[in-house]
Amino acid sequence: NAGVTQTPKFQVLKTGQSMTLQCAQDMNHEYMSWYRQDPGMGLRLIHYSVGAGITDQGEVPNGYNVSRSTTEDFPLRLLSAAPSQTSVYFCASSYVFTASTDTQYFGPGTRLTVL
């Protein structure tokens, strides 16, 4: 199993550009989510999905879109990048939490800089 993969690892954008951060998992997890990590603020939930075709907003959804057309993929779209979106982005996946032993698996992260 490759686990949770994210591409790209690094990206530099100019203000106003658009891009898609890719996230894929091969563990047949129903639940997938996106977090952003900013210095001094920990990780904050952007969007999440409990299955194909179902998405919802997290704590900081503004400026981001998501869709979930397959179980495996959960891309995060920035339609018009802003400097405030400079951050490290993590994708995570897990089974819908049914047991205390369930674990969320995190991808390696994407460092995004918006100039």
Next chain:
Amino acid sequence: AQTVTQSQPEMSVQEAETVTLSCTYDTSENNYYLFWYKQPPSRQMILVIRQEAYKQQNATENRFSVNFQKAAKSFSLKISDSQLGDTAMYFCAFMIGATNKLIFGTGTLLAVQP
């Protein structure tokens, strides 16, 4: 709203010694889970230990143990016999019931000195 507070931005410990990282949380829920994640310089998020709120017994995983004080809403992490590989950012996290949504603290940067 639920919040997680880590009041120690940075800590340092000598190799082989014991260190305790603090975490407090605020919630009115009864059914929740608490976690400690480790983030080494590689940036990978690694689950260290978890605690179910309904369990009174403190969780342990090898050199890592927690002190869970439910009434005080405190969830500290104790690392025994610290090793150089323990150098990392440590995040305390909280999850209500089976929501899968994690709420993170701001992290504690731990440096293990040789």
